[in-house]
């Protein structure tokens with residue numbers, strides 16, 4: 001750290017993304033992205049001569065066509081949609097816009113690490129609400145908390161979801177504080193809370209195209225909330241980075257949203273492959289949480305998770321390990337294509353045979 005770093009960032013612990021090693025070709029199952037290309041319309045959108053001809057101009061800072069495409073996907077109005085350069089940026093803008101410095105925010109003890117990192121950048125105090133023993137979210141504790149709360153639904157890295165009725169209960173116990181529900185994985189078999197924002201002023205639903213729309217490399221996210229909250233977010237965005245989404249990025253997002261059939265086929269395939277992977281792991285003696293996401297979270301009584309990680313990496317398969325309390329004997333494995341999962345399962349079987 002240089003002597004110029006602002007003192008408020010002392011003690012910062014930046015988010016550590018899944019490793020992206022380049023020393024060989026890996027089966028990459030460590031970042032919950034996909035190796036499947038996006039909808040065919042995305043390539044056509046990028047090849048549009050009008051897009052290229054206009055690259056000398058700034059793109060629409062209101063992101064209107066993209067917001068309209070998102071809104072029509074949910075049956076909402078564009079005024080109820082805020083777009084960002086990935087949902088991480090949207091989460092950042094939410095905390096920047098709605099949380100007082102020094103105020104408190106709660107998230108689960110076992111969850112997406114970025115909430116903690118971003119809270120620390122923003123000078124927020126945080127409370128980690130422990131998951132219950134079965135790794136489900138403690139709905140009562142979140143309902144009781146009287147300041148901002150944020151959690152993924154389904155949660156990561158556990159893969160478990162709570163119902164929209166539970167989210168409503170969390171919203172209604174303290175209507176004066178914000179409830180941020182991060183639905184990064186909602187398209188793999190759980191129910192969205194998107195329609196609830198009309199009735200719940202304090203609810204914000206966040207979503208990303210990085211997972212279920214095969215567009216991590218484009219990095220597009222949004223949140224849904226009542227129009228005056230979206231307006232506040234835009235005011236802060238226009239005071240920070242008005243042109244946060246490039247024209248090619250937005251064109252890709254719109255094209256992907258237009259192809260509902262491709263989206264359904266991709267997410268359906270992931271869910272089928274997930275269930276097969278889970279069944280095969282269980283047959284090998286693993287305990288696998290009943291995931292409704294594009295990853296599985298698994299542990300084995302005779303194989304330490306960290307050894308499993310290291311030996312899979314030696315075999316060319318990347319997975320994700322967390323040296324954190326409660327989950328340090330579990331591995332998170334992204335559900336890839338059937339071929340990728342066959343390699344993962346074959347190598348896992350081989351590792352178990354050597355024990």
Ligand SMILES: *Cc1c(COP(=O)(O)O)cnc(C)c1O
Nearest residue numbers: 086087088112152184208210221
């Ligand atoms: C992947 C992920 C994100 C980040 O998505 P981006 O849109 O790529 O920034 C946010 N929240 C959770 C829980 C995620 O797993």
